[in-house]
Ligand SMILES: Nc1ccn([C@@H]2O[C@H](COP(=O)(O)OP(=O)(O)OP(=O)(O)O)[C@@H](O)[C@H]2O)c(=O)n1
């Protein structure tokens with residue numbers, strides 16, 4: 001069944017918080033780069049027809065070569081990103097083929113996305129128009145001033161840590177990006193661009209293992225999660 005679902009996987013960041021010579025998306029997790037694990041998760045998701053991977057311009061050829069090396073079955077287009085995540089997503093959206101009506105936008109450094117989670121996010125987007133995966137926060141969150149004094153304590157019941165994928169109609173999220181760029185707004189996720197246009201975004205319960213590999217300790221946690229997922233699948 002063709003439904004015009006594509007993926008934009010953003011991986012054009014420098015990984016400054018990881019502080020390794022090689023950007024974190026190219027670090028090996030067991031046998032292959034983190035970004036390959038992520039692309040392969042989208043390869044496995046049957047509904048995805050097209051994958052656009054957004055990388056730094058100096059890495060385009062390297063990632064293009066992965067199609068033969070890792071035997072990708074789907075069409076994987078590799079394009080250059082921008083100076084921040086938002087610009088990179090927008091570049092990816094602009095390069096999607098015409099027939100792609102819906103998109104899952106995902107961080108290249110979230111390799112543990114499960115098939116059932118992609119499915120749940122996609123199904124929720126079909127109903128509401130937009131959907132994101134998120135998990136309830138476990139800690140108490142404080143708003144803190146520049147003087148390091150606590151300003152207030154938001155009610156934890158309503159706080160969720162948002163993940164990717166985030167699912168949208170291509171025309172709507174591209175419009176939201178166009179508007180944000182022209183108005184100089186920079187958000188840390190794509191849903192926030194829909195929110196500022198007054199559009200509803202459905203939250204779908206995510207999985208705590210869908211971590212964004214960000215700092216060195218995340219690499220050790222990632223090895224444990226990978227082993228656990230492999231054991232469960234074998
Ligand atoms: N100009 C950018 C910046 C970020 N990203 C991507 O957005 C995702 C989430 O961003 P983050 O974890 O913050 O990655 P980096 O920007 O690489 O990390 P840091 O902020 O530590 O430099 C990553 O897959 C990253 O590659 C991107 O495509 N283009």
Ligand SMILES: C[C@](O)(CO)[C@H](O)COP(=O)(O)O
Nearest residue numbers: 085107162163164188189212
């Ligand atoms: C989009 C995102 O993964 C949602 O949690 C996140 O906001 C991106 O993180 P960044 O470090 O701000 O790029």
